[in-house]
Amino acid sequence: xxSSLITSIGALLLGGSAAALFWKPLMAGLATIxxxxxxxxxxxxxxxxQVVWLKEANIALRKENDDLRTRHEQNMRCISSLxxxxxxxxxxxxxxxxxxxxxxxxxxxxxxxxxxTTLETISDDNC
Numbered sequence: 001x002x003s004s005l006i007t008s009i010g011a012l013l014l015g016g017s018a019a020a021l022f023w024k025p026l027m028a029g030l031a032t033i034x035x036x037x038x039x040x041x042x043x044x045x046x047x048x049x050q051v052v053w054l055k056e057a058n059i060a061l062r063k064e065n066d067d068l069r070t071r072h073e074q075n076m077r078c079i080s081s082l083x084x085x086x087x088x089x090x091x092x093x094x095x096x097x098x099x100x101x102x103x104x105x106x107x108x109x110x111x112x113x114x115x116x117t118t119l120e121t122i123s124d125d126n127c
Contacts, residue, residue, distance in 0.1 A: 090119050 097112045 086119060086122075090116060093119070 093112050093116050097109060097116070
C-alpha cells in the first residue's frame with residue numbers, strides 16, 4: 001500500500017507540475033486565438049466600413065458626373081445656337097454689303113466689311 005501511495009503522490013506531483021508547465025503556453029495560445037479573432041473581426045468591420053464609404057463616394061461621383069454631362073449638353077446647345085446666330089449675322093451683313101455696293105456708300109460699306117472681318121476672326125479663333 002505504501003508503494004501505491006507513493007506512486008499516487010508522485011503521479012499527482014508530476015501531473016501538477018506538468019499542468020503548471022503547460023498552463024502558461026496553453027493560456028497564451030488561447031489568448032492569441034481570441035485576440036486574433038477579435039483583430040480579424042476588426043479588420044472585417046474596417047473593410048465593411050470602407051466598402052460602404054466607397055459605395056457612397058461612387059454614388060456621389062455618379063451624380064456629379066450626371067450633372068456635368070447635363071451642363072455639357074446645355075453648353076453644347078448654347079454654342080450651337082450662338083454659332084447659328086453668328087452665321088445669320090454674317091449673312092445679313094453680306095446682304096447689306098451687297099446692297100450698299102449698289103448704292104455706292106463708302107463709309108457704310110467699310111463699316112460692314114469691318115464687322116464681317118471681325119466676325120470671321122472671332123469664329124476662326126473659337127474653332
